Amino acid sequence: MTAAIEAHGLVKHFGKTKALDGIDLTVEEGRVLGVLGPNGAGKTTAVRILATLLRPDAGTATVAGLDVVHQAKAVRRTIGLTGQFASVDEDLTGMQNLVMIGQLLDLSTAQAKARASELLAEFDLTEAAGRLAKTYSGGMRRRLDLSASLIGRPAVVYLDEPTTGLDPAKRDDVWEMIRVLVRQGTTILLTTQYLEEADALANEITVIDHGRIIAHDTPQGLKRQVGGQTLEVRPNSLSDLPRIRELLVRYGTREPELPAPDLLAVPVADETALTHVVAALAAEKIVVSELSLRLPSLDEVFYSLTGTTKREEARDDESTAKTRKGAAA
Amino acid sequence: MIRDSLILAKRSITKMFRNPEQFIDVTVQPIIMTVLFVFIFGGAIAGSTGKYVEFALPGIIVQTIMFTSLTIGVNLNTDIEKGIFDRFRSLPIARSAPLFGAVLGDIVRHSIAITVTLVFGAIIGFEFQTPWWHVAIAIIVIIAFAVSLCWVSVLIGMLARSSGAVQGISFLIVFPLTFGSSTFVPASTLPTWLQGWVAINPVTHVIESMRGLLTGSTDVAGDTLTGQILWVIVSCIVLVAIFFPLATWAYRRKI
Numbered sequence: 007m008t009a010a011i012e013a014h015g016l017v018k019h020f021g022k023t024k025a026l027d028g029i030d031l032t033v034e035e036g037r038v039l040g041v042l043g044p045n046g047a048g049k050t051t052a053v054r055i056l057a058t059l060l061r062p063d064a065g066t067a068t069v070a071g072l073d074v075v076h077q078a079k080a081v082r083r084t085i086g087l088t089g090q091f092a093s094v095d096e097d098l099t100g101m102q103n104l105v106m107i108g109q110l111l112d113l114s115t116a117q118a119k120a121r122a123s124e125l126l127a128e129f130d131l132t133e134a135a136g137r138l139a140k141t142y143s144g145g146m147r148r149r150l151d152l153s154a155s156l157i158g159r160p161a162v163v164y165l166d167e168p169t170t171g172l173d174p175a176k177r178d179d180v181w182e183m184i185r186v187l188v189r190q191g192t193t194i195l196l197t198t199q200y201l202e203e204a205d206a207l208a209n210e211i212t213v214i215d216h217g218r219i220i221a222h223d224t225p226q227g228l229k230r231q232v233g234g235q236t237l238e239v240r241p242n243s244l245s246d247l248p249r250i251r252e253l254l255v256r257y258g259t260r261e262p263e264l265p266a267p268d269l270l271a272v273p274v275a276d277e278t279a280l281t282h283v284v285a286a287l288a289a290e291k292i293v294v295s296e297l298s299l300r301l302p303s304l305d306e307v308f309y310s311l312t313g314t315t316k317r318e319e320a321r322d323d324e325s326t327a328k329t330r331k332g333a334a335a
Numbered sequence: 336m337i338r339d340s341l342i343l344a345k346r347s348i349t350k351m352f353r354n355p356e357q358f359i360d361v362t363v364q365p366i367i368m369t370v371l372f373v374f375i376f377g378g379a380i381a382g383s384t385g386k387y388v389e390f391a392l393p394g395i396i397v398q399t400i401m402f403t404s405l406t407i408g409v410n411l412n413t414d415i416e417k418g419i420f421d422r423f424r425s426l427p428i429a430r431s432a433p434l435f436g437a438v439l440g441d442i443v444r445h446s447i448a449i450t451v452t453l454v455f456g457a458i459i460g461f462e463f464q465t466p467w468w469h470v471a472i473a474i475i476v477i478i479a480f481a482v483s484l485c486w487v488s489v490l491i492g493m494l495a496r497s498s499g500a501v502q503g504i505s506f507l508i509v510f511p512l513t514f515g516s517s518t519f520v521p522a523s524t525l526p527t528w529l530q531g532w533v534a535i536n537p538v539t540h541v542i543e544s545m546r547g548l549l550t551g552s553t554d555v556a557g558d559t560l561t562g563q564i565l566w567v568i569v570s571c572i573v574l575v576a577i578f579f580p581l582a583t584w585a586y587r588r589k590i
Contacts, residue, residue, distance in 0.1 A: 057425050082427040093418035097350045109342045110426050138353065154422065 040208030086155030089166025343436025408492025493585035537570035
């Protein structure tokens, strides 16, 4: 397999702030790389460089073998871009937006219209095609953004936080569309703040913070590294806490913790733990008000990888964190 | 690049028709200004509305175009803010295409505003005193001036932090230029200190050229129509020589 995206030692400064401090990325053709990190970690900067919107201060990057600095125009024929930036025009209809982009990609008006209709149908926007984009709901906007980036049938697609701010049902819709792209053989670079999203979509995950890569692994490997899934139990009555704790010790991989006064959390090896715990709770006749299995949050990922929580870091380093956010915005 | 610019010009025209605010700027607003000045102030300023429409209409056209030509900076700034330029930049098109598309779109907007004002003026009694080709030259003069002036707006649009700031700064520039001229009253009625500014204000010469070309009269003494038009041409060359390089530099830096 050949690399669709290859970046070596990317560095980018904004004034005194180092947004990227030597990033290496490789995405094989037809694969999905998830870039995971908090706000201001450098995710967007990396995508902007790979999409030819920014020049790196140091380092090199190629997309489909083309240099992003010296062959920028050829790179732009290869890529599609969706995200927080690279927006559609709110004062045009969905159809007008897509036709315009098609024409700018050298399609004839007829071809552009045909391609636009095709994408609008595919993304379930046919009915809204004649409405101004500013009247679209959040989910429809994302779908229009996504279809706008697919008009030229790009081989490489960048998705910058494609589901941030969407409710879970809309998020699942976007995920399904991304899976369709993957089945069509598109190479995808996806940035996200959610391990769950990277886990659901990516073949490999790169975790970045402060413009540096702090981990790179498969979703399985990363979950192993950061403690996989967590089982949370909220008892109906606080007096049951000690009994539940005893029970969780048996099925968890570590000591149970108390993230809230009435909530017990324990890392578990896999999903089967849930069944065992339910059975055990039933056998002991303990009533619980909440029982859930979840992937670690970004905070927990960072805690496991770096040994510091983001909050502590923000205290030490509040001013830098702010400038980093400013630079990424 | 020409095809891309035309596609993007079409975008800005489509937006104008879709966006009532922008459409009103070039249709309803010049009509309201004409009604306001001709029927309300006309009698007081010129003795009769009929006389005043001959005097004021060229000025109202210039004023409308001045305000329209400065919206380009606001629009470009909004496009950058909203991420639409990033979308364009991720496409294999010339970097200058969005800029020239916006300018081309503006020329269409100006033409609509001029036509609306002239037609409405004719309906309420404006009489063209000159051959048709003078009217054509008048339209070319005002559009040429607008296109030269728009680079100031592009520069502000690229340097200012928000579209609101662009709007504010643009108004600060347009107000003294438009009102410190012979737009609504003969320059001879103004205080001497203001006459000094009016005489060097390029907008005065644009207005006097328009008056000469549309009605055959000029207000600023000692200058023929040809002289006024030459003043406008010099102003355009100076504006473009200074602001086109600055504006394109600021644009390239941002884009």
